Amino acid sequence: MFYTDSKLQFPVRVDKPNPLFARALQQAIGGVEGEIRVAMQYFFQAMGARGNPKFRDLLLNTAAEELGHIEMLATAVALNLEGAPLSMQEEAADNPVAGSVLSGINLKNLLSAGLSAMPVDSDGVPFNMSHIYASGNIAADMNSNVTAEATGRVLAVRLYNMTDDPGMKEMLQFLIARDTMHQNQWLAAIEELGGNENVFPIPNSHPQEEENLDFSYVFLGFQHDGSEPVQGRWSSGQSIDGNGSFTSRPIEPLGEVPNLGRAKPKSGAQAEQL
Structure with missing residues (x-):
């Protein structure tokens, strides 16, 4: 069950509407780094989170928070579209808002949503x-979530640097702070699962002695001249x-040249393949 409230999680204020912003x-709403992505990712991870129920609760609470972030950003989009022209014939020269429209804002916000946000990215592509x-493996999912929050925080920082609107900067600093927390909480969950030495390799339920141990910890180089691959922490030590x-x-090829044999009759192949 979900509950809603009429109030935003954090104040959203736009001092100077900017349709281009x-x-x-919209990228923070419907882009691959956006809030729809993480809200649905955490929700469906929770739906498949077997085992200790606290991880399910962790995921559901964060999914609910991300829905609130969508609400904040959708409000910010609508407020930034205030005053956008409803006719392309409006004079752009004396109207900076109209000029922004003509300079490349997403016309879907005008034509399909009536100056409101949509579940799309900055190019209008639907999410x-x-x-x-959502793999059903809690450790794999937590690692995926760290990446999701990292790319989301990168996007939020870029958006922060794109605007000089004080209200938008304040909202984005809040979202950046929440991305900081979420990165850390997923890492903390990995630590609670046992940390790197107990979590990896994922899934840790598969007996390692059954895999090809000759290749478990070797970094392979694919240089054409057969030279040693680039060295780093990944190539020596524990x-x-x-x-x-x-x-x-x-790398050395261990297999043979593949031979698939002749094509089957009536397979649509050329006569020379049969």
């Missing part, structure tokens, strides 16, 4: 759920999960 804010990662030691070597 409204378009930019299609293809970037929702592995991050503590179960092996990193090495590196040039």
Whole structure:
């Protein structure tokens, strides 16, 4: 069950409407780094979170918060579209808002939503759920969530640097702070699951002794001349999960040249393939 409130999670104030910035804010709603993505990702991860119920509650609480962020951003989009022209014939020369429209704002906000936000990115492409990662493995999901919050925070910082509107800057600093917390809470959840040495490799339920251990911790180089691959923390020393030691070597092909045989009759192949 979900509850709603008439109040925003954090104040949203636009001192000077800017339709072009409204378009930019759409990326934070319906872009691959946006709030729809994380809200739905955490929600569906929660729906498949078996085991300790506290992880389900963690995910659901954060999903609910992200819905509130969508509300904030949608309000900000609408407020930034205040005063946008309803006719392309309006004079742009004396109207900076009209000029912004003619300079490339997302006309979907005008034509399809009546100067309101939409579940689209900054180019007007609808969010299609293809970037929702909910694997049913709680450790894999937590790692995916760190990445989601990191890219979201990058976007929020870029938006912050695009505007000089005090109200928008204040709202974005709040969202940036929440991204900070969410990155840390997912990392804390990984720590509670046992940290790197117990979580990795994911899934830790698969017996490692059954995998091909010759390749478990070797960094392979694919240089055409067979030279050693680039060296770093990933090529020497103990592995991050503590179960092996990193090495590196040039790759050598171990398989044969593939031969698929002749094509089957009536398969639509050329006669020369049969």
